[in-house]
Amino acid sequence: MNILEEWNTYQTRRQLFARGKNVLGGAALTSLLGDAMLGSASANNALGVTGPHFAPKAKRVIYLHMVGGPSQMDLFDYKPGMQKWYDKDLPASIRNGQRLTTMTSGQARFPIAPSKFNFAQYGKCGMWMNSDLLPHLSKNADDICWMRSLHTEAINHEPAICAMQTGNQIGGRPCLGSWASYGLGSMNSNLPTFVVLIATPTNREQEQAISSRLWSSGYLPGEHAGVSFRSKGDPILFINNPPGVSSSVRKRTIEGLNALNELNFKEVGDPETHTRIQQYEMAFRMQASVPELTDITQEPEYIFKMYGDEAKKRGTFANSVLMARRLAERGVRFTQIYLNNWDHHSNVGGRMPSQCKDIDQPCHALIEDLKQRGMFEDTLIIWGGEFGRTIYSQGGLSKENYGRDHHPRCFTMWMAGGGSKGGAIHGETDEFSYNIVKDPLHISDFHATVLHLLGYNHERFTYKFQGLDQKLTGVEHRKVIKELLA
Numbered sequence: 001m002n003i004l005e006e007w008n009t010y011q012t013r014r015q016l017f018a019r020g021k022n023v024l025g026g027a028a029l030t031s032l033l034g035d036a037m038l039g040s041a042s043a044n045n046a047l048g049v050t051g052p053h054f055a056p057k058a059k060r061v062i063y064l065h066m067v068g069g070p071s072q073m074d075l076f077d078y079k080p081g082m083q084k085w086y087d088k089d090l091p092a093s094i095r096n097g098q099r100l101t102t103m104t105s106g107q108a109r110f111p112i113a114p115s116k117f118n119f120a121q122y123g124k125c126g127m128w129m130n131s132d133l134l135p136h137l138s139k140n141a142d143d144i145c146w147m148r149s150l151h152t153e154a155i156n157h158e159p160a161i162c163a164m165q166t167g168n169q170i171g172g173r174p175c176l177g178s179w180a181s182y183g184l185g186s187m188n189s190n191l192p193t194f195v196v197l198i199a200t201p202t203n204r205e206q207e208q209a210i211s212s213r214l215w216s217s218g219y220l221p222g223e224h225a226g227v228s229f230r231s232k233g234d235p236i237l238f239i240n241n242p243p244g245v246s247s248s249v250r251k252r253t254i255e256g257l258n259a260l261n262e263l264n265f266k267e268v269g270d271p272e273t274h275t276r277i278q279q280y281e282m283a284f285r286m287q288a289s290v291p292e293l294t295d296i297t298q299e300p301e302y303i304f305k306m307y308g309d310e311a312k313k314r315g316t317f318a319n320s321v322l323m324a325r326r327l328a329e330r331g332v333r334f335t336q337i338y339l340n341n342w343d344h345h346s347n348v349g350g351r352m353p354s355q356c357k358d359i360d361q362p363c364h365a366l367i368e369d370l371k372q373r374g375m376f377e378d379t380l381i382i383w384g385g386e387f388g389r390t391i392y393s394q395g396g397l398s399k400e401n402y403g404r405d406h407h408p409r410c411f412t413m414w415m416a417g418g419g420s421k422g423g424a425i426h427g428e429t430d431e432f433s434y435n436i437v438k439d440p441l442h443i444s445d446f447h448a449t450v451l452h453l454l455g456y457n458h459e460r461f462t463y464k465f466q467g468l469d470q471k472l473t474g475v476e477h478r479k480v481i482k483e484l485l486a
Helices: 003-010 013-019 023-036 041-047 080-085 157-166 176-184 247-268 271-294 301-307 317-329 348-372 443-453
Strands: 060-066 119-122 127-130 144-151 194-199 227-229 334-339 379-384 388-393 404-407 411-416 436-438 463-465 468-470
Touching (some): 060 157, 060 176, 060 317, 060 348, 144 436, 144 443, 176 194, 176 334, 176 443, 194 317, 271 317, 301 317, 317 334, 317 348, 348 379, 379 443, 388 411
Parallel strands (some): 060 334, 060 379, 194 227
Antiparallel strands (some): 119 127, 144 411, 379 411, 388 404, 463 468
């Protein structure tokens, strides 16, 4: 018996009542305030939410994942010296025997392909950005925390995106959104805590598979898995009642099923049964909340001018980002958006303009929209892919058509709002954008920093599984990057 258990066991009746003198008043206050007190207290109790270690800077997250790996030297990592290296081989001293994918390891040459796009400096921070393709986002240079020295061990898509989302290249772990749900819980019991949106790119030349395991809760309770909203048909399968079934019948059916599940849970104790109960109840509440959420016709016209005309089309990136703002506004903790087709093995010059057109105006609009609603300071926006691209060309090389292979050694991501430091430019790469020369930032250090902004010490934020205290940042020593914090 530890000291705390011993003290609780032997305390006197007078001490017990003295400690509990405010319990009834507190219970009455909670009843009056309902879900407004501590987010959604009843929902959070059901989900076993832990609560933060300290006051969080970010109450919610909108994570924009660019599936395939954006080319850092064509967007944010300006390398003007590469123009004189056009079609010359990457020096062996730069590559230094580093691992290549099978797509380029057999090439006889590694010809340098400088970016064909123009760059300019923006903001007081002087961030170099692609001036041809990012005219809107460049206005927010001082709002954004730039990270140019991310690196990972994974060189292929599946393990790399798994590592970026879950902290490990091997599947089966909880993703960042599930950890946020487990830690902070719900702010709206009528909507999921963690929502996933998959946006359709304008150009669909070379898309990667996007698996639902990326928003799995892993070994965390199943209630913390992401709920995927569809872009066609009903936002969620079976959200509407079947023909001839009224809401009252549906409600009685769910109550009956839950009663049976409760009996089973008490007897067997299977956590999946508890998950099923929560899902049935959430599904019923969402029948009322989701139609209102997804009806964007009530948005004023100036909002569509901010996000662009594509925001009116379901499934586009602009529409998904507008939906993310609506979700955040209604208390959803974590919204994950995936945008495909950043795997630029060929035709960088042809595909990059289309990809940037998809993201440029919506990302700028999201920042400005959150600002005007007073939500920017406590909403963390994350943008990035699973790795970067090589400065050398894959396959043939011409100034009009070149490709770039996977490159895990260095890549660029950015954050905005939610306690991140606007205008900070962290990390430097060499003149080839191939190796990091200053302030390396491992993806697990990035995870530790995000958890810190959410109010968690990543070393203490754990879940007992298979006899071990599991955590997002793994077993190696990781650190919060304080230079990224406001």
